Structures are given as structure tokens and as C-alpha cells.
Amino acid sequence: MERLRGMYDVLPSEVWIWQRMEKIVSQVFQSYSFQEIRFPVVEETALFTTAIGEATDVVEKEMFSFQSRSGLPISLRPEGTAGCVRAVIQNDLCNRGTIQKLWYQGPIFRYERPQKGRNRQFTQYGAEIFNVSSPQADAELILMSARLWKKIGLPNITLEINSLGTGQARLEYREVLITYFKSHIDQLDKDALSRLETNPLRILDSKNPKMQEIVQNAPVLSDYLDEESMDHFEQLKSILDECGIKYVVNQKLVRGLDYYSRTVFEWITSDLGSQGTICGGGRYDSLVELQGGKPTPAVGFAMGLDRIIELIKDLNLWQPDNQVDAYMVIDKEIHMKHINKISEKIRSALPNLNLLINQNPSSFKAQFKKADKLSADFAIIIGEHEIKNESITLKSLNDKDFGQKEMKFDEFVNTLNQYK
RNA sequence: GCGGCCGUAGUUCAGUUGGUAGAGCCCAGGAUUGUGAUUCCUGUUGUCGCGGGUUCGAGCCCCGUCGGCCGCCCCA
Known part of the structure; x- marks a missing residue:
């Protein structure tokens, strides 16, 4: 019998890295007054398809889905936010506008082709803030993650940020994009054609060199942002500036989950090959309502522990303590x-x-x-x-x-x- | 899901035009009667990823399969 593809064992010789990491992360989260929440690894498939979006890669081809004995379609969680939001709604944690700052930790499952820094079971730590609509919350999450990297000792990581605007602004922009790409339809590759109707924003992310020209000349999202979103983004940037956090505004940063609005961000390393993202997140002001809760602004991020630990090992950043006194x-x-x-x-x-x-x-x-x-x-x-x-x-x-x-x-x- | 490279002892690898396997490290024991380096000596381990085919004969060739790595895609 052998291990399933994309799964891995953590052996005694390296489990100390995980333990030290777990200690650091939970300590930092708690120092910002986040509280831990625990929720199931398995949920109804419908929870993920509605939250993440039907047309996303995660839902289309990456979920471990099966039927419960009663015939209910269920899935191993392919990300944490959807389950967290479900738990918040079901336990009514955000009634009457209560601010909730929550963190969670645990295994996530995605049926992908394994690679360095990419496994089918991996560990995410996530943090979410509910009921704060101001960019203060977005900023705090970024500041908290920056503090973590410093504490861990990670070198060579950069922060990319972008604003997707409100759902409505995004819809408008989407139409403009579709019109633009349709007028150049002969230049689109297969991938772009299939995304044209489902998720045209992600055509912008294409790395196909032949697509670069058409992508470069495409209408820019920031031109279609609503006033409020622009203001929100400007405020976020000014907080980051004031706190000395360096960032790059990446207009093409869209992210693969549909629920994001306004702020999105990613922390990226160049030391892990093509799996560069160690932490990603953003604002999702309409997700709680979409899931059946009261309208609740929210923002959060998730970080991939596996990738960070891979970095620590590759770059030899940590030394073990004595196992024996x-x-x-x-x-x-x-x-x-x-x-x-x-x-x-x-x-x-x-x-x-x-x-x-x-x-x-x-x-x-x-x-x-x-x-x-x-x-x-x-x-x-x-x-x-x-x-x-x-x-x-x-x-x-x-x-x-x-x-x-x-x-x-x-x-x-x-x-x-x-x-x- | 697509394309490429690879798979030999716990580990890193060698294995010459096909003749049934080795080295370093690691591990264990020892170098006279209760003491850590280095050195030296001794010792253990392999269905050569798995299955099939070609051949008198395959670790080496062919096919399949599983797994790993790299790129694409996507993401943590």
C-alpha cells in the first residue's frame, strides 16, 4: 500500500518545523485579537459551488466530490472561507453588526496535478474579519501577514494588490471586456475563448505570449471602478504607505474565486518555482448575503503553510532545537x-x-x-x-x-x- | 487536464555494447576491565516502483501502469 498521489507524510525529523510554525502563527493571530474557529472538512458541494463560483477551476475540476450514504453531494473543502462563512451564519455570530475576527487552520483538498509546492492535501491558515467595511480591516490583515513573514524570517517576498470594485462596477467592466475581446476574437487562444463568456477577467491573466498584445491594449479595470471603491483602495494604499509596507499594484491580479470584490492581494515569492503565492486574500462583501445571511461586509486571507515550510527547508531558515536535554x-x-x-x-x-x-x-x-x-x-x-x-x-x-x-x-x- | 524529464539499499547516487547488483553517508557493534572528536575494524538492508513483452538471458530494450520533478493551467 502506498500513499495517495499528492498526499505526504510529515516525518519526526521535520515535524518540529510545523510545530514551531503553528506556535508562531497562532501567537501572531491572537496578538491581533483574532479568535480561533473550527468547522468541518466536509460540506455540501453546493456550498462551494455557490460561494466559489460555477465557472472557476476549483469547482470545475479540482474538488474531491462524492455522495454521502444518503445520496447528498458532498465535497472535501477546497478552501476555507466558504465553510467559515457558513459557520458564522448558522451560529449567528454576526447578528446586529457584531464584529467578528476569526482564524482557522486545517487541511484543504484540491484534485490537481502535484508539483513542488502543490499537493492535493495541504494546510491553510486563514483569517477573516466580518462587519468592518472600511479599508482599516483590509490593511490590518495585510499588516498582520507582513508581521508573520518578519517573524518567520522569510526573505524575498513581495505584496501585490489590486481593486476589483463593487460587484456592479465589475459587471459593467465585464461587459466592456467581452465587447473588446469579441472584436478581436480571431486573436484569442482556446483558453481565452472558453473564458470569454464565463470569466473574461481571467483572460487578462493569460501568460500566452501571443496574447500579450491584445491583453496589453484591453480596457483597464481601474477606469471602471466606482467612486467608493477607488476611495477605498486609495485609503488602503495610504495606510500601507504610512506603515512602511511596500507593494506593487497589479492591475491584472484577479484571483480565481468569484466572491471577491474591491481589495484583492497576494504575497509572492520567487523561491518556489512556479508556485509563487504563499498567501492570498481579499474582500468579499456580498458572500455572506449570497450564502443566506444578512448583508455583512467581510475580508480575509489564507496562507499555505506547506509552501512556507518548503521555503524554510529550501532556504535553511530555521535550526532545530535539541530533542534531548x-x-x-x-x-x-x-x-x-x-x-x-x-x-x-x-x-x-x-x-x-x-x-x-x-x-x-x-x-x-x-x-x-x-x-x-x-x-x-x-x-x-x-x-x-x-x-x-x-x-x-x-x-x-x-x-x-x-x-x-x-x-x-x-x-x-x-x-x-x-x-x- | 496538456507537454517534457525521471524512478536502483533508510538516504545520495554508480552500474560501461542486455550476462540476475555496488559506493559514500546514515545506522549498529567494537578497538582490553565506567566516558563524547578524528581515525580504524566489523556488520545489516535491495521483489533494481509495479505489471506485461522481446531475448537463451533485462536494472539496462519495448508497452502499459503507478509515483516524483519541471513547464502550462490554476492557486495556498
Whole structure:
């Protein structure tokens, strides 16, 4: 039996990266007063098709969809926002305009062709703000993500932002675009033709060199933005300027989910090949209503932990902590019952000490070698001598001045307490 | 979903015109009677991704399949 395609195991040798990352992210989110919310990995398929949009790639070909035993079409979540919004509505978290700042974390599933930085199961951390329509919320999310990158130590990442305007402005622009592309229909490639009716905005994203000219000369979205959206965008930019966040306005940044309006943004790295986006998000002021809730402005982002961890590994940004604080070196002649008794006593007195006991004792030399390999700070030596004296010998493996001392239990505990 | 490259011990790889497999690292033990580097010695592991075909004979050739990587598409 083998792992399914696009899935992966996180092995003990690298799980520390995940754990440290989880700690950092949740700590930063909490420092902005976001609260964690947890919701299912499986939802009705209809939730995703209405939220994300029928004509998107995610819905058209990337969902893990199947039927429940009752025949209901259900899907593994291909993104987090739809489920989060569903939970907010169903539990009435936003009644009477309550501001909610929520974060979530967990596995996301998309049936795509795997590649570096792209798996079929991957982990997203997301943050959403409900009931704040001002660009203050958009800005806070961007500032919070910027703080995260700094804390993680990510180099070479850039922020791209754009405004899609209100739904209505977008509709208007859409018509203009369709008219424009139809007048150049002979120059469109296959991909563009199929998008012409479903999602013409994404034709602008085409990387086909033959399409560049027609794309370059296409009408620009910003010319069709409504007054309010333009003002919203300008305010956002001025906050970012004031806080020293650098960004690039990318007029062609559209994003593949239909629910976005006004602000959209992406954080991009050049160190991961063609999978450059490590975090993306935007405003979705009409989604809550679309899902059956009261009109509620909202904005959020999601970041791909897998890609960020890939970066940390590739660029060697982090170093692991010692897995073992102390390694117990044992004379193999001693009965294990003495060893267990002593080690249990140590664990009660020093609960934070990571103590590894050699359960297959060989020569002292081999055991010290092992302790050294694990880069333990201390060796705890139990031999016949120590058993007879009811003592413990403690040896520092990285402090020569400390050397090696035989001591009674209380002194031993006090000594290690100073260290840990 | 489309195009290209690849798949040999835990890992990185070698394997010459087809004659049934090796090296480094890692791991374990040891180099005299309770001590960490380096060095030295010893040792373990492979359905050569899987299935089929060609051949007297295939890790090497052919087909299929699964998986990985790269590009496109798209996205986190």
C-alpha cells in the first residue's frame, strides 16, 4: 500500500518545523485579537459551488466530490472561507453588526496535478474579519501577514494588490471586456475563448505570449471602478504607505474565486518555482448575503503553510532545537528496576526535562557517543557505584568547566533546575 | 487536464555494447576491565516502483501502469 498521489507524510525529523510554525502563527493571530474557529472538512458541494463560483477551476475540476450514504453531494473543502462563512451564519455570530475576527487552520483538498509546492492535501491558515467595511480591516490583515513573514524570517517576498470594485462596477467592466475581446476574437487562444463568456477577467491573466498584445491594449479595470471603491483602495494604499509596507499594484491580479470584490492581494515569492503565492486574500462583501445571511461586509486571507515550510527547508531558515536535554548512561549490569525507579523520580522532580534513557545499554563509550550524536546537554550516569551510594553522576556534555559531578538527588535536581 | 524529464539499499547516487547488483553517508557493534572528536575494524538492508513483452538471458530494450520533478493551467 502506498500513499495517495499528492498526499505526504510529515516525518519526526521535520515535524518540529510545523510545530514551531503553528506556535508562531497562532501567537501572531491572537496578538491581533483574532479568535480561533473550527468547522468541518466536509460540506455540501453546493456550498462551494455557490460561494466559489460555477465557472472557476476549483469547482470545475479540482474538488474531491462524492455522495454521502444518503445520496447528498458532498465535497472535501477546497478552501476555507466558504465553510467559515457558513459557520458564522448558522451560529449567528454576526447578528446586529457584531464584529467578528476569526482564524482557522486545517487541511484543504484540491484534485490537481502535484508539483513542488502543490499537493492535493495541504494546510491553510486563514483569517477573516466580518462587519468592518472600511479599508482599516483590509490593511490590518495585510499588516498582520507582513508581521508573520518578519517573524518567520522569510526573505524575498513581495505584496501585490489590486481593486476589483463593487460587484456592479465589475459587471459593467465585464461587459466592456467581452465587447473588446469579441472584436478581436480571431486573436484569442482556446483558453481565452472558453473564458470569454464565463470569466473574461481571467483572460487578462493569460501568460500566452501571443496574447500579450491584445491583453496589453484591453480596457483597464481601474477606469471602471466606482467612486467608493477607488476611495477605498486609495485609503488602503495610504495606510500601507504610512506603515512602511511596500507593494506593487497589479492591475491584472484577479484571483480565481468569484466572491471577491474591491481589495484583492497576494504575497509572492520567487523561491518556489512556479508556485509563487504563499498567501492570498481579499474582500468579499456580498458572500455572506449570497450564502443566506444578512448583508455583512467581510475580508480575509489564507496562507499555505506547506509552501512556507518548503521555503524554510529550501532556504535553511530555521535550526532545530535539541530533542534531548539529558541522556541516561547506564551500566548494563544494573537491573532495570533501579533505573526505572530513579528515572521516574527524576521525571516527577523535573517535568520539563526531556530525558532519554538508553533502553538497550551497551558499553559506556557507545552510550556517550549516542548522547553526543543527539547533542544532549547532559549525561546522567548510573553505575554500580551510584546505586551503592544512592547518588547520581551528572556530566555536562558542552561545558568543560562543569565537568562531571557525583551528587545526591536533591543537589542533582537543584543543579538541573538552574539549567532548565 | 496538456507537454517534457525521471524512478536502483533508510538516504545520495554508480552500474560501461542486455550476462540476475555496488559506493559514500546514515545506522549498529567494537578497538582490553565506567566516558563524547578524528581515525580504524566489523556488520545489516535491495521483489533494481509495479505489471506485461522481446531475448537463451533485462536494472539496462519495448508497452502499459503507478509515483516524483519541471513547464502550462490554476492557486495556498
